Amino acid sequence: MTQKWTHCYQLKPGRWVFAPTDEARVTGQRIKSAVEARWKPPCFYFHLRGGGHVAAVHSHMPSKFFFRADIDDFFGRVSKSRITRCLKSWFSYANAREMASESVVKRPGVEGFVLPYGFVQSPVLASLALEKSKLGAYLRKLSGRGDLRVSVYVDDIIISGDDEGLLGAVGQQVVDVASKAFFPLGVGKREGPAEEVTAFNIRVSHAALDITDKRMAALRLSYQTAMSEFAKAGILSYVNSVNPLQSKTLR
Numbered sequence: 001m002t003q004k005w006t007h008c009y010q011l012k013p014g015r016w017v018f019a020p021t022d023e024a025r026v027t028g029q030r031i032k033s034a035v036e037a038r039w040k041p042p043c044f045y046f047h048l049r050g051g052g053h054v055a056a057v058h059s060h061m062p063s064k065f066f067f068r069a070d071i072d073d074f075f076g077r078v079s080k081s082r083i084t085r086c087l088k089s090w091f092s093y094a095n096a097r098e099m100a101s102e103s104v105v106k107r108p109g110v111e112g113f114v115l116p117y118g119f120v121q122s123p124v125l126a127s128l129a130l131e132k133s134k135l136g137a138y139l140r141k142l143s144g145r146g147d148l149r150v151s152v153y154v155d156d157i158i159i160s161g162d163d164e165g166l167l168g169a170v171g172q173q174v175v176d177v178a179s180k181a182f183f184p185l186g187v188g189k190r191e192g193p194a195e196e197v198t199a200f201n202i203r204v205s206h207a208a209l210d211i212t213d214k215r216m217a218a219l220r221l222s223y224q225t226a227m228s229e230f231a232k233a234g235i236l237s238y239v240n241s242v243n244p245l246q247s248k249t250l251r
Contacts (some may be wrong), residue, residue, distance in 0.1 A: 003021050003024070004018070004020060004021065004105060004206075005018040005020050005105065008118075014109060017116070018119065020119050031099050031120075035090075036124060036136040039090075041127055044139075045127055045131075046152065047055070047123060048127060053199070053202075054202075056153045056199075057202050057209055058209070061206070061207055061208070062149070062162075064162045064195065065161060065164045066159075066160045066193065066194060067168075067170070067171040067174070067191065067197070068157070068189070068198040069154070069156075069178075069190040070157065071157070072185060074126055074183070075114065076113070076114045078114060078125065079113065080104045083096075083099070083125055083129065086091045086125070087099055092175045103119060103121050104127075104181050105182065118150065127154075130152070130164070132247065134181040135178045135181035136181075138173070139157070139174075142159060147161050147162070147163065147166070148161045148166075148167075148170065156199060156200070164193050171193060175190075184247070201214070201219040205207065210242070210243045216249070220240075235250065236250055
């Protein structure tokens with residue numbers, strides 16, 4: 001088996017990042033490519049398509065009410081056996097089990113072997129596990145409705161629409177289904193239904209997006225102290241993609 005990682009560190013309590021070895025990166029890319037060749041993720045999985053989280057929040061701008069939540073310890077909920085079950089759709093059991101084994105680590109504070117942050121293949125495997133779960137099935141169902149908008153960005157879920165009562169009922173159902181799917185939603189970051197929610201340090205409301213004051217202060221400092229024009233252009237481009245008016249305050 002590949003020597004998987006060189007070192008790990010705790011990004012925040014309970015969130016460990018593992019730095020893969022060069023060999024593990026090659027193995028991870030092979031697994032990632034093999035899955036991507038066989039699985040087409042839902043179009044509302046914005047982390048697996050162009051535009052990223054900015055495109056995700058932009059997709060909700062026509063709505064009047066918003067519900068936002070995140071999956072608690074998303075990668076840590078994806079075990080070796082769960083990966084194996086997902087991959088058996090396209091690979092033999094032996095190959096699926098081997099790919100799962102190459103993709104998991106023993107993480108401090110978590111029983112068994114789970115997907116780590118930092119591995120090349122982790123985002124696509126975690127997303128596949130979500131898509132094949134009861135929560136994934138429910139989110140697909142919601143995305144097919146004409147009166148709701150759904151976005152997933154890694155572990156962050158936003159659902160929006162124009163009917164506050166409907167969105168409240170849907171939000172509660174998402175909470176219930178997520179628990180049954182063993183992808184429980186975090187309590188602290190759950191918001192809505194409301195006329196405004198915050199995701200990725202961006203306030204999302206009807207026909208408007210704006211970066212939070214705290215994040216803008218950090219971006220402004222980064223812009224003013226940037227060592228190159230290239231770095232400044234990148235910061236300016238990002239802010240402009242969210243809110244062109246805010247980008248003018250950087251200069």
